[in-house]
Amino acid sequence: MAGVSESPFRRLCRRFGAGVVVTEFLSAEGIRRENEATLAKLRFGSDERPIGVQIFGSDPVAMGEAARLVTDVFQPEFIDINFGCPVKKVVKRNGGSGCLKDLDLVQTIIRSVSAGTHLPVTVKIRSGWNEEQRDPVAIALRCEDAGARALALHPRTRTQMYSGHAHWDEIAAVAQALEIPVIGNGDIKTPEDAVRMHRETGCDAIMIARGSFGQPWIFDQTRDLLDGRPKRPDPDVETRFAVAIEHAQMAADYEVDPRGAAIEFRKHLGWYVKGLPGSADLRRQLHAVNSLDEVAGIFESYLENRGAESREPEIESDLEAVAV
Numbered sequence: 001m002a003g004v005s006e007s008p009f010r011r012l013c014r015r016f017g018a019g020v021v022v023t024e025f026l027s028a029e030g031i032r033r034e035n036e037a038t039l040a041k042l043r044f045g046s047d048e049r050p051i052g053v054q055i056f057g058s059d060p061v062a063m064g065e066a067a068r069l070v071t072d073v074f075q076p077e078f079i080d081i082n083f084g085c086p087v088k089k090v091v092k093r094n095g096g097s098g099c100l101k102d103l104d105l106v107q108t109i110i111r112s113v114s115a116g117t118h119l120p121v122t123v124k125i126r127s128g129w130n131e132e133q134r135d136p137v138a139i140a141l142r143c144e145d146a147g148a149r150a151l152a153l154h155p156r157t158r159t160q161m162y163s164g165h166a167h168w169d170e171i172a173a174v175a176q177a178l179e180i181p182v183i184g185n186g187d188i189k190t191p192e193d194a195v196r197m198h199r200e201t202g203c204d205a206i207m208i209a210r211g212s213f214g215q216p217w218i219f220d221q222t223r224d225l226l227d228g229r230p231k232r233p234d235p236d237v238e239t240r241f242a243v244a245i246e247h248a249q250m251a252a253d254y255e256v257d258p259r260g261a262a263i264e265f266r267k268h269l270g271w272y273v274k275g276l277p278g279s280a281d282l283r284r285q286l287h288a289v290n291s292l293d294e295v296a297g298i299f300e301s302y303l304e305n306r307g308a309e310s311r312e313p314e315i316e317s318d319l320e321a322v323a324v
């Protein structure tokens with residue numbers, strides 16, 4: 001996920017049980033022109049493997065060249081093509097889900113990328129451009145026919161963006177129609193949702209996106225349930241904070257500009273504390289950090305005050321005892 005699943009978060013997700021991770025979507029033009037910022041996002045550690053590099057673009061030649069460079073220089077386990085991104089800036093140039101308006105183009109891109117790499121080429125699609133063109137099975141079959149080795153479906157159209165709900169029945173239909181592995185995606189908020197998707201759709205794998213924000217342990221918990229074990233409990237607050245601090249440290253080491261790193265990281269901090277008692281105030285403090293060094297202190301004072309709150313009744317009764 002752009003702006004979220006950077007190297008530090010991917011490493012955490014792998015450690016917490018994600019079977020496979022994928023980079024943020026990266027522009028084929030940026031890769032081909034060796035744009036510094038794009039190449040920086042291609043860096044990953046060995047502890048992230050197996051990893052896919054996701055590329056996007058509407059020019060088949062650029063896509064093929066980008067695949068070649070990524071293969072030669074970065075050697076991920078696979079190359080994934082993004083045909084799902086709904087963002088205006090991207091679809092304006094027919095990238096991402098913009099390609100879904102032209103299935104010949106989709107196939108040409110898959111063939112060109114496959115010609116540029118010996119690695120497996122996978123695709124991520126939406127159900128179509130809009131309601132009129134909604135036909136995930138036809139799109140998926142065209143992808144398979146062009147050589148895609150696995151397909152992830154987010155069953156919304158581009159015009160839906162993130163509204164409404166993901167149509168899991170479309171995942172089931174695509175899984176039924178295709179020979180290649182089908183990865184179901186969309187609206188998994190809990191490990192139980194993942195089990196339900198697996199049962200209802202018969203998909204071969206499950207992709208969790210927003211459900212991992214601030215809770216990378218969702219992967220271990222999901223694996224527990226899928227393997228028929230009781231789900232391990234959510235980590236306690238202290239452990240949550242320790243993971244957030246470790247993530248912040250990795251982000252600080254990863255980014256060159258410390259203040260920029262802190263500002264970028266604020267969203268993760270907000271997600272890590274979501275749902276905690278008094279989290280609105282905590283979030284306000286975390287959303288104001290200008291250095292990741294501030295984070296540990298904010299967590300410490302939250303834990304101390306929380307301790308004081310829970311001790312308050314005792315103190316009061318002590319005072320009462322004195323007064324008596």
Ligand SMILES: Cc1cc2nc3c(=O)[nH]c(=O)nc-3n(C[C@H](O)[C@H](O)[C@H](O)COP(=O)(O)O)c2cc1C
Nearest residue numbers: 001002024025124154185186187188208209210211
């Ligand atoms: C902030 C954000 C960034 C995303 N970036 C990407 C991306 O770079 N590549 C991609 O294939 N999907 C991207 N997605 C879409 C997700 O991968 C996923 O398809 C979608 O969020 C639905 O799954 P979910 O309900 O589990 O979040 C992004 C989603 C969000 C919210």
